[in-house]
Amino acid sequence: MDTFSLAFFVLAFLIVASAIFVVSSKNIFHSAIFLILALSGVAGLFVMLHAYFLAAAQVLIYVGAISVLMIFAVMLTSRIADKEIRHTNEQVGIGLLISGGLLAVILYSLYNTPFTISDQPIAEGAGMTLGRLLLTKFVLPFEVVSVLLLAALIGAIIIARRDTKTGDSVPPRPIPLPKSLQQAKGESES
């Protein structure tokens, strides 16, 4: 086995193993950490394909922003990080059925797609080409996606502040403190 395949299999094992840990871990913070590991592994795959720009974007967006916000939400939501919370899935059968079916569809399409392998060297400066395409040929999808993200952002704010339907400017509700901090707060107040 050459170095390339070896690196691929190590990365693939890392991704799959940590993805399994994400869904099976009893501790939600561990799940988040394993999710970061899996996403970093995907960035490693991009590096192996010489898609450096994509790899950096993957790390920057998924690890740097999304995962951090997720951990933040986990730590700020009271009781969710407790050990007692149940993480078992009651619909294991139907879950297995759906994921098995998805796996079958993916495998079927993988085996039936004729992948064209080109002899051409990998293009340098893919980031520049990507940027040019995003602002010329694909400018409409690009803008639509950004409007969609904006809508999601506004929607999240509206859901979070649904108490203000009377039109009055109600001050935002205080964020519940994690359990370990609530005790400290009670002590300082008494």
Place this chain on the structure above:
Amino acid sequence: MLELGGIVEAVGEMISSVMGSLGFGSGMITLMQLLTAALAVISFAAVLTLFLVWMERKVSARFQMRVGPYRVGWQGTIQTVADAVKLLQKEDITPVNVDRAIYFWAPVVTFVAAVAVYVTMPFGEGLIVRDLNIGILYIIAITTFTVIGLLMAGWSSNNKYSLLGGFRSAAQVVSYEVPLAIAILGVVMLTETLSMLEIVHQQSKFYQWHVWRQPLGFIVFWIAGTAEVNRTPFDLPEADSELVAGFVTEYSGMKFAMFFLAEFVNMFTLSAVATTLYFGGWNGPLLPSWAWFMIKAMAGVFVLMWFRWTYPRLRVDQLMGFAWKFLLPLAFLNLILTGLGIHFF
């Protein structure tokens, strides 16, 4: 002049010739060369930290009309070596109620993220481990792992002060990353490249330094960067007067040393990136290129220390407002001005 690029090249060739004569394949030789480079970078980081700690103590002492470390070695230069040896000998305490795995890996993640940045740092002519064509983007991406490390430390310690420190660092770093990246975008628009080497090559003359064309961008970059490396006035994640020591409260011995190392390395990273992007990198007359790089970067580090011993700490509620309502609009203004400038000139 005394250029180190040649030595690096010679070492690389020596490895390839020695290992080639021993019958290793080209893959192993590349691996060995990369390992040597990694070792060099880590040693550099360690020595740098020893120096920076001494410098910080000396600078802070002078700012407070004191002398600072004086007894160990000339002007106390070996003081930090003695302290490091002491730290190595300390017992490695793991408190009972911590989450062991995450508690162990947090300093590792933080340290590796801090050091991995130096892969694309052009220290001088020929002194760069690998010039990636996404150089600066790589640096921004890798530094985000630091936050993960801090969050892991804060959460796994099972201590309210650590947790609060972790919260604060996550909120702070995520917020200040946005104006930082947008400020850097101004330079990238001017240079039309992300490669660190290419950015340095484009600033070979004094008047070509990007700081002259991006003054607003540089100010936003520097303020956001100071927040990004958790230095005063943005050192809320480890505000000693409120949070004991923030996310490092439960750490001791080598693990504490790794956080410490990462912090000082990050400080130098910020200064080195500023040197590369805005102050012409290694370009300069007479002295060898690496000396110019170090002089400029150390000047930046001195400014950071100056900040620390001059400004009071921001309040936590002012922190977010400052990033989103003040720095971010400024960064966008800089972006628009840069775009207009490129369009009209």
